[in-house]
Amino acid sequence: MKEKLILCEAGRLAAVVLLIVLLFLLSGTAPQGDIPLEKLETLTAPQLEEGATQKGEGRMLRRFYGLNPADYKGTVLYYPSTNMGVEELLLVKLEDSAQGETVQQAINARLAAQKESFDGYGVEQTAMLNNNAVVEVRGCYVLFAVSENSQKIRQNFLDAL
């Protein structure tokens, strides 16, 4: 009985120590905490072609993505200025990384809808959507970009985190 008690006590202690170590390791590998969305915007938005996009308010986020801006810490959206444009930028700062899946699904739906819209007649737009769309989810930050410079936007976004 006494040996069993000692074993249980030692096992409990080891589990606690391992849990604390795990939390330290996780904290070390987690993405940066509080980066203002404005900073990410200044690093990514200038890469969009001038005049091709306009900045959207919360209701545009709802219209294009079905997302409620109030659910997130912050959102930035640049959407095409014309009906024939596809260049776009979306930055989302999540309340919690668990929301990442929802946002990613919404982005996928938006991308699929855009591809369907231009399928068959908008050759350039379709090519842009197929080849120049990037989606990144890093911790509590999400990026979606469709642009000639999408790789540069992606790199700037990742570097900032």
Added chain:
Amino acid sequence: MAFGNLFFIFGFLPVSLLLYFAMPWKLKNTMLLLCSLVFFAWGNPVYLFLLLLLVVFHYLSGRELELLLTQRNEKRARLVLVSAVAFDLLLLCFFKYVAGYVSSKALPMPIGVSYFTFSLLSFLFDVYRGNAAAPHNIIDFGLYTAFFPKLVSGPIVRYCEMEAQLKRRRVTWEQFGRGSRKFLVGLSKKVLLANTLGNTFNSLSALPAGELSASGAWLCALSYSLMLYFDFGGYSDMAIGLAEIFGFHFEENFNYPYLSGTVAEFWRRWHISLGTWFKEYVYIPLGGSRQGTPRTALNLMVVWLLTGIWHGNGACYLLWGIYYGLLLILEKIVLKQVLEKLPGALRHLLTLLCVVVGWVLFFSPDPVSAFTLLGRMFGTGGFLDPVAQYYWGSAWRVLLVGVLACLPVWAQLGRNLMESGRKWFPLSLVAYGALFLLCIAGMMTDTYSTFLYAQF
């Protein structure tokens, strides 16, 4: 991975069922545990280690408690209990309230952390009180902790309720059918009702609260009240149905809450597993209502403050907890005799009014928005405006369907159809098939939407 996801329905679930039913009885729990771990790891695999370590820690704590209680070493047993409970609460507080704010690194919250922590706490209390034996099989205990239907958003099944089922349970075709129907009904609530109501709520809540007229503000609050019920109630139905498919029986988590005649009754019918948890492990140990009026009032306030804090660290959750604490003190102590004399319909209306006001506090991002919206609801900004007119015009049908769906008549009708023998069986089969197809169509066309209570 969420239950309302096409991959879950057409990928994960069939594979899990196939593996589970292909296994001999002795390996069924192992297989179900493996499936649950895959489910848990799907979103963020690193937390798998956290979950496994927590299982080991609690398994050993339970064994140690049992050994100490056998030796009648009460003092040391209490020390083990207190240390384990303190560790759980610290971990929960760290993830819920500290990790994302104070740390220079943003540590995401593990899915279901509030739910599995409360399950583990119930295990410690049950073993300490002698309501359940400490597990001697870590696989069974791991399954209790990680069982995927209840992992993300409950129901918070207490260990004493699941202990016997982990060792022995029957899996029959009848249960399988019952579970599948329950799952489908839950899916319909989520996809067809909650998501549709969510469109109205999302549109209105995106507008500044100060721009809404009374009718717009009421539509916003009512659509949220119904959406949350069908979202969380639907999720709970799906979880209970899934558990039934695997041979487990879980108690209902919702029992037509909007039919309640008092606020206390509402909370006996809404999120029953959380209410039961707080009653069993906080309210009753504090003395419940047996130690005089002032102490009862204090106990109610403590429970509701904790319930508010459990949901998050926002000021609105705290306010919401205080609001319900005060309401219950008023209802159970101060105004008890006055309320009892009121006609039933009036009491019902008053309860609904209190609940809808409560949801405004619950969903608002901050107290200023909450009070602005409440002000608008009660007439500080005119009755009707073109925006409200437009949204009422498009939403009244789904609102009406939602109100009707809050009644128990449909569940009774479904049961009657299924139990009416051969005559109506094909019709019920067609009805459930159609419902399933509608849900799939809804899931394919709608923007993906997660369950509201998964964030807690």
